[in-house]
Amino acid sequence: MTDHSLVIAGGGPAGLVLAAELALAGVDVAIVERRANHEIAGSRAGGLHARTIEVFDQRGIAERFLSEGQIAQVAGFATARLDISDFPTRHPYGLGLWQNHIERILAAWVAELPVTFHRSSEVIGLAQDASGVDVALADGRSLRAEYLVGCDGGRSTVRKAAGIAFPGWDPTISSLIAQVEMTEEPDLGIRRTPSGTHALGKVDYEIKDGEVVYKPGGKVGVMLTESHVGTHEPTLQDLRTRLIEIYGTDFGMHSPTYISRFTDTTRQAATYRAGRVLLAGDAAHVHSPVGGQGLNIGVQDAVNLGWKLAQVVKKISPDSLLDTYHAERHPVGARVLRKTMAQVALMRVDDRIEALRDTVGELLRMEEPRKRFAGMMSGLDVHYDLGEGHPLLGRRMPDLDLVTDAGPLRVFNLLHDARPVLLNFGEPRALDITPWADRVQCVDAAYTGAWELPVLGAVTAPSAVLLRPDGYVAWVGDGTQRGMSDALTMWFGSPALP
Numbered sequence: 134m135t136d137h138s139l140v141i142a143g144g145g146p147a148g149l150v151l152a153a154e155l156a157l158a159g160v161d162v163a164i165v166e167r168r169a170n171h172e173i174a175g176s177r178a179g180g181l182h183a184r185t186i187e188v189f190d191q192r193g194i195a196e197r198f199l200s201e202g203q204i205a206q207v208a209g210f211a212t213a214r215l216d217i218s219d220f221p222t223r224h225p226y227g228l229g230l231w232q233n234h235i236e237r238i239l240a241a242w243v244a245e246l247p248v249t250f251h252r253s254s255e256v257i258g259l260a261q262d263a264s265g266v267d268v269a270l271a272d273g274r275s276l277r278a279e280y281l282v283g284c285d286g287g288r289s290t291v292r293k294a295a296g297i298a299f300p301g302w303d304p305t306i307s308s309l310i311a312q313v314e315m316t317e318e319p320d321l322g323i324r325r326t327p328s329g330t331h332a333l334g335k336v337d338y339e340i341k342d343g344e345v346v347y348k349p350g351g352k353v354g355v356m357l358t359e360s361h362v363g364t365h366e367p368t369l370q371d372l373r374t375r376l377i378e379i380y381g382t383d384f385g386m387h388s389p390t391y392i393s394r395f396t397d398t399t400r401q402a403a404t405y406r407a408g409r410v411l412l413a414g415d416a417a418h419v420h421s422p423v424g425g426q427g428l429n430i431g432v433q434d435a436v437n438l439g440w441k442l443a444q445v446v447k448k449i450s451p452d453s454l455l456d457t458y459h460a461e462r463h464p465v466g467a468r469v470l471r472k473t474m475a476q477v478a479l480m481r482v483d484d485r486i487e488a489l490r491d492t493v494g495e496l497l498r499m500e501e502p503r504k505r506f507a508g509m510m511s512g513l514d515v516h517y518d519l520g521e522g523h524p525l526l527g528r529r530m531p532d533l534d535l536v537t538d539a540g541p542l543r544v545f546n547l548l549h550d551a552r553p554v555l556l557n558f559g560e561p562r563a564l565d566i567t568p569w570a571d572r573v574q575c576v577d578a579a580y581t582g583a584w585e586l587p588v589l590g591a592v593t594a595p596s597a598v599l600l601r602p603d604g605y606v607a608w609v610g611d612g613t614q615r616g617m618s619d620a621l622t623m624w625f626g627s628p629a630l631p
Contacts, residue, residue, distance in 0.1 A: 149242075151438060164248060165255060178425065184429070191549070210497060213498075256283075284415075301401055333354070353386075363394050413435050414435070417462075421476070515528070525609050530605065559610070561577040607623075
C-alpha cells in the first residue's frame with residue numbers, strides 16, 4: 134500500500150487544478166487517472182469565463198491560456214449575448230479555447246510541481262476510518278490517504294462508494310456531438326428546426342470582431358438534437374441518419390474522431406463532503422453544457438477546496454474548516470443548475486417559447502439585467518456568505534495596481550504562491566499579525582483609484598483587507614483591528630504561541 138496525504142480520483146481540469154493548489158502548499162498529493170496521458174478525444178468544453186481566467190492569473194499562469202485562445206465576449210444566457218467589456222476586471226472577456234488545449238496547458242503546469250500520477254488505472258472502491266481512507270484501484274493496487282477527493286466525473290465512482298446521494302432531474306432532451314471529416318463543404322452555423330437546435334462548425338476557427346470565422350478544410354464539429362432522448366451508445370450511423378434528416382445530406386461524413394451524446398440531466402450531490410471524502414467538478418454537479426459553466430465552476434471548486442485541505446492536512450486548521458467548502462460551493466452549484474435548466478427551456482423550438490425568448494432577450498439588453506446576468510454567467514459576482522459587513526466581504530478581490538515599498542505591484546501577483554495576504558492601506562506597520570506571521574503575508578500598500586465591483590459598482594475604500602488564497606476577501610478593516618484576529622483564527626488557524 135502506498136501512502137499519500139491526499140489522493141485525487143480523476144485528472145481532468147478540476148483534478149489538475151486541485152493537485153496544483155495542494156502542491157503549491159507543500160502537500161503530498163497524487164492523482165489517479167485512467168488515461169495513460171492528458172490527451173482527450175475531441176474538444177468538449179469550449180472556453181473559459183472571466184473569473185476562471187482571473188483564477189489562473191492569481192497563480193501566474195493566465196498568459197499560458199491567453200496566448201493560445203481567442204479573446205471574445207462569450208458570456209450569454211440562452212441565445213442572448215452578454216457583453217462584459219465594461220466590467221471592472223483586468224479580463225473583461227472570455228476565452229475561446231477547446232478543453233483538450235486547456236487540459237494540456239494545465240498538465241504542463243502540474244508537471245512543474247511535485248505531484249504524483251498513478252496513470253492507466255482508476256478508483257474502484259474506498260473504505261474510510263477515523264484517520265484516513267483506503268483507496269482501491271482497478272489494477273489491484275491500493276493507496277492510503279488522509280483525504281480522498283472525487284474529481285471523476287458525473288458517473289463518479291467515489292461519490293457512489295461514499296454513499297452520497299445525487300438528486301436532480303432526468304433528461305428531457307439529448308444531442309449527438311461528434312468530430313468528423315467531410316468530403317463536401319458543410320453549411321456551417323446554427324440551424325433551428327421544429328425538432329431542435331443543431332450546429333456545424335469547424336474545429337479550427339478565429340474570432341474576429343466578436344464573430345466566429347472558420348478556417349477552410351479540417352475537421353468539423355457536429356451537434357444534432359435528437360428527436361427523442363437517446364439511451365444507447367451512439368454510432369456513426371446514428372449521426373449520419375440524423376444529419377440527413379436535418380440537412381438532407383451527410384456531406385460525405387467519415388473518419389470520426391469521436392461520437393458522444395450529452396443531455397440536460399441535472400443533478401447535484403446532496404453534500405460535497407462525507408467524512409474524509411470530498412467531491413469537486415462534475416462529480417459534484419452535472420447539467421446541460423448550455424452557458425459553458427461546467428468546467429469553469431469545477432476549476433473554482435478546486436481553488437476553493439485546495440488551500441483548506443492543505444491547512445487541515447498540515448494541522449494549521451481544524452477539520453471543521455472543510456465544512457465551509459460545502460457551505461460556500463454548494464449554493465454556487467445549485468444556482469448554476471437552476472439557471473442552466475432555464476436556458477435549456479428557453480432554447481426549445483416552439484412559437485410560445487420563441488416569444489418568451491425574445492422577451493427575455495429584450496430584458497437582458499437593459500443595463501441592470503445585463504450586468505446582473507453577465508456577472509453571474511462570467512463568475513465575477515460570486516459572493517460567499519461570511520456575514521454582515523463591507524460589500525467586499527466574501528467577494529473576489531479586485532486586481533488593483535498597488536504601490537508598495539517594493540515598488541508597483543498587482544494584487545494577483547501576491548497570490549501566485551497560493552498564500553493568504555493581509556493588505557494594509559492605513560498607517561504602515563499599524564496591523565500586528567505576529568502570531569500568524571508564518572502563515573499570512575502582511576503588505577503595506579497604497580491605492581488611490583476607485584474601488585469598484587462587478588454588478589455592485591463603486592464601494593467604499595477599506596483600510597485593510599484579508600485575502601484568502603482563493604482570492605476572496607475574508608475580513609475588511611474599517612480603520613480599526615476589530616474582528617481581524619477572529620478572521621485570522623477562523624481561516625488560518627489559532628495564533629502561534631510566543
